[in-house]
Amino acid sequence: MKVTVSGNTKEIAKNTTVAQLVIDEKVENPDYVTVTINDEFVEHHDFENTVLKENDVVEFLYFMGGGSF
Amino acid sequence: MIQLKKADYEKIIAHAKKNLPEEACGLLGGRKDGDVKTVEKVYLLTNIDHTNEHFSMDPREQLAAVKDMRSSGLTLLGNWHSHPESPSRPSEEDKRLAYDPAVNYLILSLMEEEPVLKAFTIDKDRNVTVEEIKIL
Numbered sequence: 001m002k003v004t005v006s007g008n009t010k011e012i013a014k015n016t017t018v019a020q021l022v023i024d025e026k027v028e029n030p031d032y033v034t035v036t037i038n039d040e041f042v043e044h045h046d047f048e049n050t051v052l053k054e055n056d057v058v059e060f061l062y063f064m065g066g067g068s069f
Numbered sequence: 070m071i072q073l074k075k076a077d078y079e080k081i082i083a084h085a086k087k088n089l090p091e092e093a094c095g096l097l098g099g100r101k102d103g104d105v106k107t108v109e110k111v112y113l114l115t116n117i118d119h120t121n122e123h124f125s126m127d128p129r130e131q132l133a134a135v136k137d138m139r140s141s142g143l144t145l146l147g148n149w150h151s152h153p154e155s156p157s158r159p160s161e162e163d164k165r166l167a168y169d170p171a172v173n174y175l176i177l178s179l180m181e182e183e184p185v186l187k188a189f190t191i192d193k194d195r196n197v198t199v200e201e202i203k204i205l
Contacts, residue, residue, distance in 0.1 A: 007139045029168045034128050041128065061132055062169065064148050065118070065125035067162035068092065068155040 001054040012052065019047040021058065032063040070105050070201045071146070071173055071188050077111040078204050082184050084113045085151035085177050092116050092124040094150040096134045097175065098143035106146050106173065110138070116150075123162070124150045147173035147188075154180050157187040159197050167191035173200060 001014055005025060012021065018037070022030050035042045036059045042050050052058070085093040096112040112134040115127040126148070138145060152160075157178035159167065167174055170192045178185040188200040 032166070032168055036132055039132070059132060059135065061128055061135065063125070063166065064094070064096075064131065065123065065162075066150060066166050067123040067160050068152045069122060069160050069162070 001052075003052055003055065004057045006058070006060060016052050017048060018042055018050045018052065018058075021052065022047065022060075025060070027060055029062070034061040034063065035059070036061065070203055071175075072105060072107040072203050072205055074108065074205050077108055078186065080111050080113070081149055081175075081177060081186070085153075085179060085184070088116065088151070089179065090121045090153055091119050092121060092151050092153060093177075094124045094126050094148065096126075096131070096138075096148050097146040097173070098134070098138040098141065099146045101144060101146070108146060109143055110141065111149075112137075121153050145172060147175060149175035149177060149186075151177045151179055156180060157185045159189055159191060164191055164195040164197065167195075175202070 002009055003012055018035050027033055037056050094116050095114045097108045098110040099106055099108040114130045116124040117127050118125045157176045159174060170190060173188045173190060175186060175188045188202050190198045190200060
């Protein structure tokens with residue numbers, strides 16, 4: 001089925017979870033990645049049980065933060 | 070080298086000063102041509118930590134900025150944040166959270182009367198390299 005990942009349309013297997021997509025997309029430092037599906041944020045603890053659907057639009061957002069000291 | 074329009078440089082400083090005493094932050098969208106990176110758009114984001122010692126970008130604003138860059142044909146060149154009370158250099162926390170060696174991390178120090186903006190790259194081993202900023 002087709003989904004859009006970071007602006008690119010691609011074919012993925014049916015019943016792919018967010019957790020599997022993170023692996024398939026070779027996302028580095030997944031602990032620091034936030035995922036949205038159709039602009040809705042997916043909690044990290046839901047990655048394993050969130051199944052992607054046809055035409056979903058997925059974004060990976062790396063946590064951006066830091067400190068002064 | 071990073072090329073930054075004077076108006077965008079001033080926009081960063083104005084946003085950082087407006088948010089004092091907290092750290093301020095944002096993203097940089099632009100184009101790469103070999104080693105030259107030209108900033109085309111500066112995004113001003115909310116520091117959801119609201120402290121003078123840390124920053125975390127608002128993920129909703131980050132998402133909007135990423136989508137805006139894509140629709141404008143721009144590349145994420147890096148991010149910027151302010152150090153209200155410390156020098157323009159990556160802190161240990163900055164280095165730990167620098168996930169991408171291909172982007173630039175700009176840090177604006179406001180500890181002295183004259184703001185100091187510097188750009189860095191940070192590799193996977195947390196080695197820091199200074200990169201020249203040319204204000205256009």
